[in-house]
Amino acid sequence: MSEVATQAVDVVAREIGVSLGAARQSLEAYAEQPATPGALERCSELLHEVCGVLRVVEVYGAALLAEEMEHTARFLVACPPGSRPHGDGLESLMRSLVQLPAYVERVLAGGRDLTLVLLPLLNDLRAVRGSPL
Secondary structure (H helix, E strand, O other), X not given: OOHHHHHHHHHHHHHHHHHHHHHHHHHXXXXXXXXXXXXXXXXXXHHHHHXXXXXXXXXXXXXXXXXHHHHHHHHHHHOOOOOHHHHHHHHHHHHHHHHHHHHHXXXXXXXXXXXXXXXXXXXXXXXXXXXXX
């Protein structure tokens, strides 16, 4: 890979990491104060942006996970705080926000994009919404 391409990948990886970190902070803020859904909506917006960037750089497994995370965040905005799907959804989103940056970094560093590795997280997020696994 050329030096310019390597620098571009580094910039993309860094920006994705920053966006996922901001999404995680928004989710944590929402978990502390569920009465204000704005933080969860911000998390959803950031995940939407990350999903788009991941599609552009052709990391489709991570893009699929980011898309499922976005759908789950939007589902939780409409779900009443304190309900079982709400608690399970917050837990699944947090686990996903912890694992997705490491996965993206590994793929952008030259590893293979194996969506199968993400399947447990994808299924957890889908189960929260009642979507088919």
